Amino acid sequence: xxxxxxxxxxxxxxxxxxxxxxxxxxxxxxxxxxxxxxxxxxxxxxxxxxxxxxxxxxxxxxxxxxxxxxxxxxxxxxxxxxxxxxxxxxxxxxxxxxxxxxxxxxxxxxxxxxxxxxxxxxxxxxxxxxxxxxxxxxxxxxxxxxxxxxxxxxxxxxxxxxxxxxxxxxxxxxxxxxxxxxxxxxxxxxxxxxxxxxxxxxxxxxxxxxxxxxxxxxxxxxxxxxxxxxxxxxxxxxxxxxxxxxxxxxxxxxxxxxxxxxxxxxxxxxxxxxxxxxxxxxxxxxxxxxxxxxxxxxxxxxxxxxxxxxxxxxxxxxxxxxxxxxxxxxxxxxxxxxxxxxxxxxxxxxxxxxxxxxxxxxxxxxxxxxxxxxxxxxxxxxxxxxxxxxxxxxxxxxxxxxxxxxxxxxxxxxxxxxxxxxxxxx
Amino acid sequence: xxxxxxxxxxxxxxxxxxxxxxxxxxxxxxxxxxxxxxxxxxxxxxxxxxxxxxxxxxxxxxxxxxxxxxxxxxxxxxxxxxxxxxxxxxxxxxxxxxxxxxxxxxxxxxxxxxxxxxxxxxxxxxxxxxxxxxxxxxxxxxxxxxxxxxxxxxxxxxxxxxxxxxxxxxxxxxxxxxxxxxxxxxxxxxxxxxxxxxxxxxxxxxxxxxxxxxxxxxxxxxxxxxxxxxxxxxxxxxxxxxxxxxxxxxxxxxxxxxxxxxxxxxxxxxxxxxxxxxxxxxxxxxxxxxxxxxxxxxxxxxxxxxxxxxxxxxxxxxxxxxxxxx
Numbered sequence: 001x002x003x004x005x006x007x008x009x010x011x012x013x014x015x016x017x018x019x020x021x022x023x024x025x026x027x028x029x030x031x032x033x034x035x036x037x038x039x040x041x042x043x044x045x046x047x048x049x050x051x052x053x054x055x056x057x058x059x060x061x062x063x064x065x066x067x068x069x070x071x072x073x074x075x076x077x078x079x080x081x082x083x084x085x086x087x088x089x090x091x092x093x094x095x096x097x098x099x100x101x102x103x104x105x106x107x108x109x110x111x112x113x114x115x116x117x118x119x120x121x122x123x124x125x126x127x128x129x130x131x132x133x134x135x136x137x138x139x140x141x142x143x144x145x146x147x148x149x150x151x152x153x154x155x156x157x158x159x160x161x162x163x164x165x166x167x168x169x170x171x172x173x174x175x176x177x178x179x180x181x182x183x184x185x186x187x188x189x190x191x192x193x194x195x196x197x198x199x200x201x202x203x204x205x206x207x208x209x210x211x212x213x214x215x216x217x218x219x220x221x222x223x224x225x226x227x228x229x230x231x232x233x234x235x236x237x238x239x240x241x242x243x244x245x246x247x248x249x250x251x252x253x254x255x256x257x258x259x260x261x262x263x264x265x266x267x268x269x270x271x272x273x274x275x276x277x278x279x280x281x282x283x284x285x286x287x288x289x290x291x292x293x294x295x296x297x298x299x300x301x302x303x304x305x306x307x308x309x310x311x312x313x314x315x316x317x318x319x320x321x322x323x324x325x326x327x328x329x330x331x332x333x334x335x336x337x338x339x340x341x342x343x344x345x346x347x348x349x350x351x352x353x354x355x356x357x358x359x360x361x362x363x364x365x366x367x368x369x370x371x372x373x374x375x376x377x378x379x380x381x382x383x384x385x386x387x388x389x390x391x392x393x394x395x396x397x398x399x400x401x402x403x404x405x406x407x408x409x410x411x412x413x414x415x416x417x418x419x420x421x422x423x424x425x426x
Numbered sequence: 427x428x429x430x431x432x433x434x435x436x437x438x439x440x441x442x443x444x445x446x447x448x449x450x451x452x453x454x455x456x457x458x459x460x461x462x463x464x465x466x467x468x469x470x471x472x473x474x475x476x477x478x479x480x481x482x483x484x485x486x487x488x489x490x491x492x493x494x495x496x497x498x499x500x501x502x503x504x505x506x507x508x509x510x511x512x513x514x515x516x517x518x519x520x521x522x523x524x525x526x527x528x529x530x531x532x533x534x535x536x537x538x539x540x541x542x543x544x545x546x547x548x549x550x551x552x553x554x555x556x557x558x559x560x561x562x563x564x565x566x567x568x569x570x571x572x573x574x575x576x577x578x579x580x581x582x583x584x585x586x587x588x589x590x591x592x593x594x595x596x597x598x599x600x601x602x603x604x605x606x607x608x609x610x611x612x613x614x615x616x617x618x619x620x621x622x623x624x625x626x627x628x629x630x631x632x633x634x635x636x637x638x639x640x641x642x643x644x645x646x647x648x649x650x651x652x653x654x655x656x657x658x659x660x661x662x663x664x665x666x667x668x669x670x671x672x673x674x675x676x677x678x679x680x681x682x683x684x685x686x687x688x689x690x691x692x693x694x695x696x697x698x699x700x701x702x703x704x705x706x707x708x709x710x711x712x713x714x715x716x717x718x719x720x721x722x723x724x725x726x727x728x729x730x731x732x733x734x735x736x737x738x739x740x741x742x743x744x745x746x747x748x749x750x751x752x
Contacts, residue, residue, distance in 0.1 A: 004439070160439065231740060243741040317431055318438050327433040343438075351440035357543045359445060360732075362688030371737040373688065393739060401437030408445040408683075409543075415435040 001224030002367060002402055004160045004323070006199065010282045010289045011163045016171055018293045019306050021098055025068050025297025026079045026334040028089040029054045032129045033136045034061035039090055045073045049100045050273050053090055063137040063337075064127045068275035068295035069094040080330040082319040082339060089334070092297070104271035111268065116142075116186045119268060126267035127274045127337070132165075132228070132257030133320060135338040138264065141254060142186040149252045151189040152237050153180055153261060155196040155203065156221055156228030159321025162341040164278040165258040167291045169196070169203040172262050173210055179265035180216065187254050192216040193237050199223035225323060226400040230255050232369055244396045259340065279335055281307045283344030285314040297334045303342055304331075314344040322349070323401040356409040364403035364413060370396055374403035374413045381416040386424045394420040445542075448633050448683070449502030455624030456509055456678060462607050462617030466571045467517035471613045474524050475512040481528030482508030489537045503542050507531050510550035513614020513674060514718065515557075518569045518578075523561065527553040547725045548685045551718045568610040579610035582669045586655075587714035594665055604668035615671040625677035634681040637690045638697035642676040643667055645701025646708075653709065672704065675717035685725045692728075692735040699724045 030036040037054035047053060047067040055064040071094040081087035106114075114122075124139040132154060153176070157165040169176065184192055194211065196204050198220050207218045219237050221227050227236065230248060233255060235241050240251045248255055259277060266272040275296050282289035286307045294303070300317060304310060318325040319339050335342065364374040372393040380388040394417050403413040464471045486504035490497045499505070511527050531553035539545040558565045570579035580588075582604070585597055594601065603609060607617030615621075628634045647666045654661025667673070680686060680693075680700055687696050700720045707716025 235740070241741045244739075246741070315432060316434060316438055318436075322439045323437040325436060325438065327431070327435075327438070329431050329433050331431070345438055349439055350434070351442065352434065356445065357541075359543045359683045360688055361445075361683035362690075362692075363443075365688045365737060366690060368737070370740040371742070372739065373736065375688070396739070396741070399436070405437050405439065406441050406443065408443045408448055410440060410444070412435060414437065418435075 001222070001227060001369065002405060004225050004405075007161045007282070008163050008166070008199075010161070011280050011291050012166065014163075014167075014290050016164075016167050016278050016291045016293050019295070019298065019302070021069060021094055021096065022295060022298045022302045024074075024091065024093050024299075025295055026089045026091050026299060026332065027053065027065060027068060027297040028079065028081050028084075028087050028334065028336055029065055030081070030084065030087050031065060031135060031296070031336040031338070032063040033134065034063065036088065037062060037065050039076050039088075041073050041076075041090060043073050043076060047071065047073060047092060049098050050103060050275055051101050052273075061137060061140060063129045063139075064125070065090075066127055066273040066275045067092055068297050070097055070099040071095040080328070080333040082328060082333050082336055083326060085329075089297075106269060106271070111182075114185075114268070116188075119182055119186050122268050122271075123264060126263075126272065128260065128263050128267055129274070129337050130257060131259035131263060131277060131338055131340065133324070133338050133340065134230075135336075138256070138260055141256065142183060144187055144249050144254060146249065147252075148187050148189050148249065148254055150191040150193065150238055150254070151180070151184055151187060152219075152233055152253060152255045153192075153194045154228055154230070154233055154255050154257045155194060155200075155207075156233055157200070157258075158197060158223070158225045158228040159323055159325075159341070160225075161282050161343050162280045162321050163282075164280040164291050164340050166200050166203055168258055168262050168278055169200070170206055172265075173206045175265040175269075176258060176261045177207075177210055177214070177216075178269065179261035182264060182268055183254075183256060183261070189254070193219040195219045195221050195233055195237050197221045197223035197227055225402065226369055226398075229369065229398055229400055231398065244393075274337055277335070277337065277339070279303075279339055280341040280343075282341065283314065283346070284349060285310050285312045285344035285346050287311050294335055296336060299334050300328065300331045300342065303335070310344070312346045315347045315350045316345045318343040318345060323405065324399060351410060354410045355412065358411060359409060361408060363406045363408060367402040367406045369400060369402060370398065372397060374417065375407075375411070377420060378411060378413045378416040381420045384423075386420065389417075389420040390424045394424060397421070445503075445683070446501035449506050451631060451633050452628060452678065453502055453506045453509060455627045456506075456513065456614070458620035458623050459513065459614050459617055459674070460509070462620040463513070463517065463613035466607050466616060467569060467613050471517040473521060474515055474517055474519060474613060475509065477521050478512035478515070478524035478528050479505050479508035481525050482511070482532050485529050485532040486537070489533060490541075495541075498542070501542070504532055507536070507549045510548075510614075510678065511553050514550060514554045514612050514671065516565065516568045516611075517613040518567050519564050523557060523564055527557045530556050543684055545684055546728075547722055548679055548682050551679060551722050551725075554718050555722060568612075570610055571608050571616070581610045581714065582665070583708065583714040586665075586669075587708075594662065601664055601668065604665070609669070611669075612671060612674075615674040618668055618673050621673045621677060625673075628677070628681075634677065635690050635693055638680040638686060638693040638700070639676040641694045641697025642680050642700045642704070643672060643697075645698045646672060646704045649702065649705035650708065653705075655709070666708070670708070670715045671717040675721055676700070679718075679721050680724075685728060687728050687731045687735065689732075689735055689737055691737075692731045695731055695735060696724050696728065699727060
């Protein structure tokens with residue numbers, strides 16, 4: 001596992017601050033793994049905060065989308081999207097009132113009586129997806145096809161710069177544990193692990209105090225990258241490995257991220273749909289990096305207004321962490337449900353790849369957490385030998401970026417593997 | 427601020443390591459040994475080192491220029507080859523030996539294969555083998571340390587080979603002499619202390635892994651002890667480590683990025699293979715020293731080792747039911 005420069009000190013001690021209501025939000029209709037939603041609203045419609053604006057009437061994998069402000073729909077069109085380049089989105093101009101739809105909060109006794117099915121229904125209705133990055137619809141994750149034995153709350157947050165999960169753990173400890181209770185109820189597991197990297201001593205303390213008597217275990221993880229990867233955390237906590245092409249279900253485990261847990265708490269207890277989230281807005285270009293509670297659909301421009309002014313021209317703006325995140329081409333790109341961080345990186349931090357040839361030094365091989373030979377996949381890709389790339393394990397790669405990070409020749413190995421994944425015949 | 431931002435693929439940060447950094451680090455970690463060599467064998471050692479390094483750098487630049495390729499001599503790999511070649515020569519050789527050796531190393535052993543990263547054999551060692559085969563007399567003419575008259579001296583291994591003298595004491599040497607370099611030999615291999623200093627630095631920085639050197643040194647020394655000329659278990663464990671080019675070869679040439687296996691396990695096998703071959707050559711072969719040939723032979727075996735020794739893949743061979751390793 002890699003030891004990275006963390007840069008978490010930029011925002012670690014900054015409490016979550018509510019960002020000003022944006023004047024305009026761009027809400028993409030695809031913020032999840034699965035089929036893109038159909039809009040329920042038309043241009044000119046008035047919407048309230050939390051109102052359902054897009055869904056599907058099919059039995060497919062998807063998650064509904066809600067308005068994050070109250071105001072008027074001014075466009076439904078292709079807009080910049082953090083993952084897809086451009087995708088269909090609903091643009092809403094805020095009326096500044098933030099008028100909410102009636103959110104139905106439940107009392108503890110009502111929640112006691114909820115069946116797993118009811119809980120999953122609420123989770124689905126509120127549009128909860130995996131907020132750690134994958135954006136897999138949570139109601140599906142919590143409907144295991146078979147009996148599971150272990151639940152892991154992924155509180156590793158191994159990407160440098162990001163602190164949004166850490167802040168949530170400190171500020172919303174009880175709520176997160178209440179959400180864990182619900183997820184345990186949905187999945188019927190016996191063992192519950194709260195897996196935290198040992199570089200977050202305060203969060204560890206907070207959870208250790210609260211879990212006494214609950215039967216939950218706080219599991220310390222050695223801090224390192226990619227400790228928080230789903231496969232990695234399963235092997236660190238349970239000493240089990242998910243075979244290639246299989247899911248955590250197959251080894252009896254389910255993993256959920258801290259931010260997802262908190263959103264789930266808000267959904268079930270407060271009846272609030274997923275229209276805002278905590279985002280670490282950071283990087284050496286910003287004068288005031290922070291952990292911001294922002295509405296979904298807030299654009300990069302608005303974030304700069306909150307955390308700026310810019311001290312330097314950013315060389316790249318990254319959504320997600322610096323190891324796996326994606327660069328953005330437009331300042332109009334909105335925050336979506338799985339955006340845990342927005343990082344403004346200056347030239348100083350960026351090392352543009354300087355494609356030199358492979359030395360076969362094996363640094364990437366030793367760094368690969370999945371035991372692949374990344375350099376060989378890269379070389380096979382360059383020769384367009386797709387079968388060879390596949391035999392070296394290209395399809396198993398989780399794109400964590402460790403290989404490119406350590407490569408002394410700065411080869412863009414991950415990019416080559418991503419390309420191979422598209423080209424290898426299924 | 428411009429509206430169209432620059433994009434690039436993940437990861438957006440890098441360890442900052444670069445091949446050129448590693449090459450120069452290895453180069454500088456070898457400097458103490460060179461200084462020791464000059465101190466021990468006199469100013470002629472400087473001449474050999476300079477001719478070798480300059481020849482290698484100039485040859486590489488010329489070849490890249492003629493091939494209309496980017497000139498990459500600043501990455502230090504040619505200079506390192508030159509330095510290693512010089513360290514594998516007697517300080518006594520005529521100037522044209524490092525000259526021809528340097529040209530051969532870069533032109534034939536490196537660039538005919540496609541340059542850095544594509545060569546199969548360690549260029550410095552391949553050039554040494556070529557020189558040894560072509561001019562054996564010059565290549566085995568070693569001078570006595572601290573001797574300004576240029577009197578020849580056999581290396582301790584050669585003395586042992588000829589079975590004239592069996593022990594360090596009988597050779598009039600002590601372990602301290604061997605450790606500090608007060609013996610005949612190639613100019614960069616004699617001072618074990620200086621080499622170990624450099625090696626510790628490289629290990630500490632993580633530029634080399636310990637697997638190949640440890641496998642190499644332990645195998646060669648244990649075998650030499652077990653099956654010595656004096657009989658089973660009667661060999662001298664430390665003598666075999668401190669003499670010849672074992673330390674130089676193990677830490678600086680059996681750890682070359684390009685010509686050794688990619689995995690730590692593979693490098694261990696590589697090192698053990700080198701150790702066995704070194705022992706066999708020293709004990710049974712025609713030459714007193716076998717380090718460079720053993721590394722060259724294992725260089726040839728490297729693709730095979732890489733094919734066999736792969737890291738264990740995550741999720742491979744686990745029980746389908748429990749996910750536990752089986």
